[in-house]
Amino acid sequence: MFTLMEAVAAVRLYVDLSTILVAMSTCLLTYMYLQRHKNLPPGPPTLPILGNIPYMAWIYWKGSTFPPDTLYKLSQKYGDVMTMWVAREPYVIISGYETIREVLVRRAEDFSSRKVPPTVVKFMLRNSHVQPNSNAVPRSIVDTRGDGTSAKAAKGVLFAEYGQDWRQQRRFALKTLRDFGVGKRSLEGKICEEAAALSQELVAKDGQPFNIKHLMQNAVSNIICSIVFGKRFEYGDPEFLWLIEVLNDNVNVKPSEDLLANIHPALRHLPFGSPEQRKLAKSTSKLQTYCRGQIETHRETFDPNDIRDFIDAFLLEQQHGGGDQTQTGFTDKQLQEVHREIDSVLGQAVPSYALRDKMPYTTATLAEVQRINSAVPIGVPHSPSRATTLNGYTIPADVSIISNIWSVHMNPQLFPEPDNFNPGRFLDQDGNFVKHEALIPFSVGPRVCLGELLAKMELFLLYVSLMQRFTFHLPEGAPAPSPEGNMTALINMPHPYDLCALSRG
Template sequence: MSILLEVVTAAGTYADLPTFLLAVCACLLTYLYLQRPRNLPPGPRGWPLVGNLPMLAKSDFYPATLTELSKQYGDVMTIWIGHVPSIVLSGYETIKTALVKRAEDFSNRKIPQIIANVRGDGTTKSAAKGVLHAAYGPEWKHQRKFALMTLRDFGVGKRSLEGKISEEANALVQEILSQNGHRFDLKVILQNSVCNIICSIVFGGRFEYGDPDFLRLIRLLNATVEKPSVGERLALINPVFRHLLLGKRPKGVEMLLALQEFCKEQIEDHRQTFDPSDIRDFIDAFLLEQQRPQDETARENFTDKQLQEVLIDLFMAGTETTATTIRWALLYMMVNPEIQEKVHQEIDSVLGQSPPSYAQRNLLPYTAATIAEVQRIKPIVPLGVPHAASRDTTLNGYNIPRETMIFVNLWSVHMDPELFPEPDSFRPERFLDQDGNFAKHEALIPFSIGHRICLGEQLAKMELFMLFVSLMQRFTFHLPEGAPKPSMVGKLGGIINVPFPFELCAVPRG
């Protein structure tokens, strides 16, 4: 502050505005530099104020860029988002150490404050509610435990859910049959199917694809995971940049508010017809929990606001991710017709025309290996949902200050040639043992690992297997005649690794 006063005095003395502004900028940069934490992990040099954002903006696919940088700077690396340091963890052993062996230190969450305010109780500096983005602690543990138990009660991981998935798989097949073998984009149809499975769990029933409420839900989900504009991204990083939006909220925030309103309406509809002796779905289970005798802390954990945010987490984490994985799987089938034929032969020999069951996955090892290889080569959330340090700590000898954002580079694990030889090649055989049985690989971690492993992992596995097998059982997929081979490089839509738009033809099998 004394330096700044001297500059102001000097400016007044010499009345030289350019010199004054230059001096102020120099003081500001010096101040920011002196505020930097000491002994941070090494990393690429950043620009003043914007840090490494220009470098990342030029990257075609920055999980791959960060993986290359880790070869120079190490598996614990610092990048600068604006003037704020973030840590990138790469390599299986480093990630396992942080998220599993040191879980208490690295299991917090860090999201932009504007999002935390919307997803919290609306107060300044409020913490996000729900499960996906909630701060690590007793409240989060309580909510996650309740959510997992309730999902299991409604069939996740059990045969009782298979009927709902089979119903949706049949609806999906009929939609594809209606295309009559013509070229079409499968994206929206797949989103509808996966979203409807979640609807059956949380709302107690599926929607017809043309239902206005369902179309509204899909539109809002799509909008909340769209890649924000440059101005919106800067506004999320630092409130100062919100002036670029002329004071407006980022579009993603507006869509999130609308999604909250949708869930609020569903909760109110359930409350009107709630019967404690007939628990129909996830919402009813939560409303029943609200009525149980509880202490003050428990009551605070089971508010309508909390339920609203948990519902949003279930939809946002479980719709686009699973649908996009299946899109990648079909894309790889089309460009690898010999692999598609092997999948067809295995399904035909084991199932024939019988509907698939999740329990049969061990009888379809090549098909299971194909799904695993899709998840390896195209991890849907390649940098995970950002973590944060729960407290001041160290890793590999470097200081990690409390609340520092941490990116977990799953891409670096799945593309590690020492773990997965020839990682750029699509080879389902890498997940088969010498006897042809499916062989798990501990470094295949598409759902992350540790305390923050994906809440919907079991649901996603069931959906992926049953929907993929149902599609491969009924159709042969190929590129439209004359169409160029689609790009096999993904792009990040928000945090999700999505393929560039492509069309396909689905030919019914005999």
């Protein structure tokens, strides 16, 4: 029988350091794999530690570059409730109208919280000078200390956990937006003023090709600036151009730090970061510094009897204790029908949101644009408020729930021939606009997009104003714009392309 010393000697003789490391790594991988959540919904095959990353890389290599469509096709194999693993982090993907409605509407109390990505939390707290374990967190809707140091204030209404704080913030935001005319004629003046400025820019192009994305972004951003900051900018204003650049840096960044953290949490604290992480940190800091400057300027001239904009409304609340989503083909016949309807209803009159019921084809056209190229085809992740079940599967409280809006809008059972642009699907036999319950570009449930009504007003008034004054066509010999989506973070932006705008006289 071996003595202990003989056993140790045998191990030293036959086992070297590399063998020990391989054995330890194998044990660690096996342990981590077995520690995963049990009874999660099905999904594609996974690898220990890496999860579905190699599988998704293979799908991408095969040519599928639009994530919402990839997830939609996977849901047809694995079901409307499936699990994707990003390294060690599970994501539950819900697809299909009935499933999304079940989760976000009928069971909103269970699924309306947020799981904020570690990268987002770190940048929020870094730029608000708050430590993650800070106990000095006021319960009010805003940071009542007025110095931007509240952890809850840093999360804001988008990332706040589902509960009383979130309800207060959302209630305040909706009330303030209504007070500033969202959904009313009082805001139409601002939008139509911006449409006139945009039209002047198009006239100056004199029919030459240009990228309309930048001008549309300027117009939409200016409307939001007028509500938040109380002023609009000239398109060539250096301050405005700088602000647009910073906003674009925030929207277009694709951080990879969460991927490292998913492989192992300790990797989140590496002293270096990717260029994308540094870009996000820098642009976030710039934007928050700019907003703090605007708040201080407003504080110096604040008059509680003259609430000028959203910032003033926040300052008043302290005393008491979006824009990309409106930016994404048509046939000549469809464009001519839009022109005909606008000419018939408006003539040369200033467009009004109240007239949309008299313009069913134009309204249907905009609905079809939002269906076939959703601005946010994958919803902002939700998280269960508590551990629960869905379709017989266990859904832990710490799992991200991602709704694939694209799977609803491209479902042929809901929208026949979904790849075809057809405004007629939103019209009845008499040519009246018919709202389709499965058209959900702003999501559904309690956390439906806060700016939905503002976005609808902007989209209708800007589109009608431009179509009233211009005809648009591609430059001679230019290829048609790519119909495939172009995801940047959660936003589906159009691929760059040029247009020519000719005045209709």
